Amino acid sequence: MGQPLTAGTAITVGIIGCGAISAQYLASFRRLPNVRLTAVADLDPSRAQAVADSCDGVRAVTVDELLADPAVGLVVNLTIPAAHADIALQAIAAGKAVYGEKPLAAGTKEAREVLDAATAAGVALGCAPDTVLGTGIQTARKAIDDGLIGTPIAATAVMATPGHELWHPNPDFYYQPGGGPLLDMGPYYVTALVTLLGPVVSVTGTASHTRTKRTIGSGRRAGEVIPVEVDSHVTGTLTHAGGAVSTLMMSFDAVRTKSPNLEIHGERGSLVVPDPNRFDGDVELFALGATQWEVLPVSAGYLDAGRGFGIADLAATLPGTEPRAGGALAFHILDIMESMLESARTGVSVPVHSTAPRPAPVPLRDVSQQETA
Incomplete structure (x- = not known):
């Protein structure tokens, strides 16, 4: 059995986008003591309502209502890739931390806007995949x-x-x-x-x-x-x-x-x-x-992990510290991927101008032992 996560305050989250992948996040949230789902939204209200009906204490709301909700501390952005940057920027403008499905945005130009906005607002930014934390x-x-x-x-x-x-x-x-x-x-x-x-x-x-x-x-x-x-x-x-x-x-x-x-x-x-x-x-x-x-x-990693564990990891990260599944890495x-596609178009090797350090390793950890304040 691994060591428990560092104790920290539970983070309240709202999901925008209730498509197929949301079911995997919901399953993880039920096992993560420091993640509390409070609201869900989708362009199709029936999908949001179906998720809310399956989770005690979760409300189905509009996107605008979720972004304005002071009870939501972090927005989980599960929209389609073309909408990732727009939703992230709206959430950041509302003063909320963001954890998004991959990729961070449809392209690096939009992704840079998201990174810069999060830095200026002083909010945490995370992004899938968190499978590497397993x-x-x-x-x-x-x-x-x-x-x-x-x-x-x-x-x-x-x-x-x-x-x-x-x-x-x-x-x-x-x-x-x-x-x-x-x-x-x-x-x-x-x-x-x-x-x-x-x-x-x-x-x-x-x-x-x-x-x-x-x-x-x-x-x-x-x-x-x-x-x-x-x-x-x-x-x-x-x-x-x-x-x-x-x-x-x-x-x-x-x-x-x-x-x-x-x-x-x-x-x-x-x-x-x-x-x-x-x-x-x-x-x-x-x-x-x-x-x-x-x-x-x-010998290392989160035991029995699933999608959404990167959010729990983010919640346990010290303020000012880059999350393991963080925006800079994403x-x-x-x-890297955009540069590969540019190389495919031009037929020449392409330098990758950005960089990110290897995320800190994850010691063997069992979230079932995690405490929250």
Whole structure:
């Protein structure tokens, strides 16, 4: 059992955007003693009401009412990517902290406006993914920090799926500006790579798409055809400040892969790292001179974590300290991905001008022991 979170005052939150992902946040909030949900809003009032009906003491309100509510200390922004910056700026203007779904904004220009506004207002800014705070990525990070693979040399990150329209009832935004496999799934992988290997200084990228239309496969819109406005297959390399080079492939065109989601290679060993879209999973080490893979014991990260744990982590962060799932890191991740797409357009390597330090490691922690004031 890990050490408990640092005791702190519970944070009251309101959710804007009650789509599919909100259910995972709601499940986590029920297990997080320092996060208290008080209000929800959505452009579709029926969706907000359905969430409120499922949660004791939670009110369904309009977006304006939620932003004006003094009981809401932090806005959880679960809108579509194109609306991330607008909602974040409105919340910051209302004096509220913000934690948003990834990416931080549809582009770095809008994301910079959000960062600057939060800094000027003196409010905390956090952003998904917080999957890197779970035991999977954090155990791998501890293995690297403890020198089990020696100096990191290279990494591979692979995500292959034929498309989210197969399961998502409203997949339009995945194929609109701000979507695509890199901006949608890339944040999990690139955030994991930066957490494990440090910030990125330059990238190369190539991109393509095989289809101009997609057919929705489930829900009331099943059979409806939607347009594809972004590249749906992106590959490239990331050069980290520490010298390691990562190879990335993110695809909504490929069917399946047997490659590990993440592999990290060092001079003294290699690691297989679990799916960065999950919070847990086995970390495997093949040390130099070994004869087989070894599953490492869980040694770091939030136990039994889920989406929203980054909000609890933010709530326990000292004032003036960057949260582990913070805005500066999210901006750097977006800058890396946007630079990859620029490289794909221009055919040349692109420097990444932003940076962010590796977030502080997460010791093994059990939120069930957390206290609140």
